[in-house]
Amino acid sequence: MILKSYETTKNNFSKDKNIFLLYGENSGLKIEIKELIKAQKVDEFKKIETLNFWEEEILKSENIFYEEINSDSLFINKKVIIINKASNKFEKYLLDFIEKNNSNISLIMISELLDKKSKLRNLSEKNKKVFCIPCYQDKIDDLAKILNQELKKNNINISNESKNLILNRANGDRINLRNEIIKIISFSNFSKKITFENIKDLTNYSEEIDTGKFVNTCLNGDIIRFRKNLIELNLTSFNYILILKILSSKIQRLIKIKEQNNNQKNSEVLVDNYKPPIFWKEKVDVKKQINIFKLNYLKEIIFNLNKIELECKLNAQNSSIIFLNYLSKICKKANSYS
Known part of the structure; x- marks a missing residue:
């Protein structure tokens, strides 16, 4: 069954379907529709397990695929199986999946441009259980x-x-x-x-930036340099999970330093006495951050980071915006304290 790409913007377009073929040369559109389907399945089932395979993996060991689609236990999470680089060779597996008719599992096939003679495309266009979505180049x-x-x-x-x-x-x-x-x-x-x-x-x-320095710039409240980093940021390879972990680690360390001796106000003494020893290149930044942040606000950041991470995972398409907005908020707060 053919579905135009613009029709995927309708609310819960995927609710009554669990098989999708996304084909064409528009990689960005295919990614967006894939993430939209996953998000709608999360809304529908609350919790899903996502499995990613390349067609080549299935062809080499088809048991991987059949073990997943034959899982009928009530205790197993709802699944979304994604097949990357699907071609006409995947037709027989699609037929088996349609015959199995397991509503607990959604199948997303992602293909390059398929011509009108393609068996996989023809099967998907004609079968009412499948949404076949062409993803052509954007105008x-x-x-x-x-x-x-x-x-x-x-x-x-x-x-x-x-x-x-x-x-x-x-x-x-x-x-x-x-x-x-x-x-x-x-x-x-x-x-x-x-x-x-x-x-x-x-x-x-865009260019690669040092993630550790990027986080320190944020915590130092250095708005001018932070804005410069935003300009230089290579979002194609942006890994918010990595930066989140670095940020969390630095905040946890600041909390420990402040808690180890609440009566000590001298940042020099606090940093020099901290175990394990802080690398000398970082000491200037850490001393500045100790003076900037109060203990309660540091604990608030840790609490919020857990919420931000969950929000990013639930909204993968907007994860970079969500995370960078929160980093900007911390930087502005640090700047107002410093």
């Missing part, structure tokens, strides 16, 4: 719609000249576009007015 109007929706949702006003620059630098790819939008949203936490020059600096410039 400039599609990208402009995404940009305007995100700007409006986040109360960001920029000039048409700035919008055209963003769309131009996205180079027809919605993944690039969303990465640029994330930077702009994070930047807006520090500046309500965003100029064309700001957009020129923010967009289409």
